[in-house]
Amino acid sequence: MDFSxxxxxxxxxxxxxxxxxxxxLSRSRAKAVPGDGAPGxxxxxxxxxxxxxxxxxxxxxxxxxxxxxxxxxxxxxxDRDTVxxxxxxxxRPPGNRDPQPEEIAACNEYLLSQxxxxxxxxxxxxxxxxxxxxIEKNLSISREHGKPRRMSGILxxxxxxxxxxxxxxxxxxxxxxxxxELRRIVAGELKSATPEPGTTxx
Ligand code: URA
Numbered sequence: 575m576d577f578s579x580x581x582x583x584x585x586x587x588x589x590x591x592x593x594x595x596x597x598x599l600s601r602s603r604a605k606a607v608p609g610d611g612a613p614g615x616x617x618x619x620x621x622x623x624x625x626x627x628x629x630x631x632x633x634x635x636x637x638x639x640x641x642x643x644x645x646x647x648x649x650x651x652x653d654r655d656t657v658x659x660x661x662x663x664x665x666r667p668p669g670n671r672d673p674q675p676e677e678i679a680a681c682n683e684y685l686l687s688q689x690x691x692x693x694x695x696x697x698x699x700x701x702x703x704x705x706x707x708x709i710e711k712n713l714s715i716s717r718e719h720g721k722p723r724r725m726s727g728i729l730x731x732x733x734x735x736x737x738x739x740x741x742x743x744x745x746x747x748x749x750x751x752x753x754x755e756l757r758r759i760v761a762g763e764l765k766s767a768t769p770e771p772g773t774t775x776x
Contacts, residue, residue: 581613584691587684591664592632597680599665605632609660609688617652617760618694619643620685620704621661622735623673629666634659639737643700646736646749650756658692660685662707678707689728695763697728698756701735720752722759729763731756 588608607624627637663673699705702715739746
């Protein structure tokens, strides 16, 4: 599949998400939130679930946590338009409660399709739910944040969720340090993925 086919298929997955009725969140949502950004992004961020503002606009991370994420991305030398940002669950849980295991399971195929079509080199799960869904069921985000690990050729870098920094001021320093370090991690990863001119990669 070439890039334009993949971008078209991504649009098709997003259309399916917008009309999805797989779980009860589809009845309470205003708008489903498939995700935003570049279909060919090297770096993908995966949050927990849309909040009130995201539900209203149908766009990911556009509320208070999203404004903080935009600032943190700058520390990593990244721009919202060049990365892809989505969530584990594509519809808002009522009252911003935690997403339930059945809701995460119902949405998982959409997330896996997005990863397969975007083919990012680095994925940053934001917070416990995303890290446990994408990396390891019992992962402790307070222990593992900022520590990269490679799985199936993709470098995963679990990070605290930006909303945690809004609620617990002491986590802001950790978030900022991790996003600064992410700049170095991404640069190293992209460099090693780009063949030197005149060489071929095995
Ligand atoms: N929190 C999330 O996890 N995702 C959003 O899109 C907004 C807030």
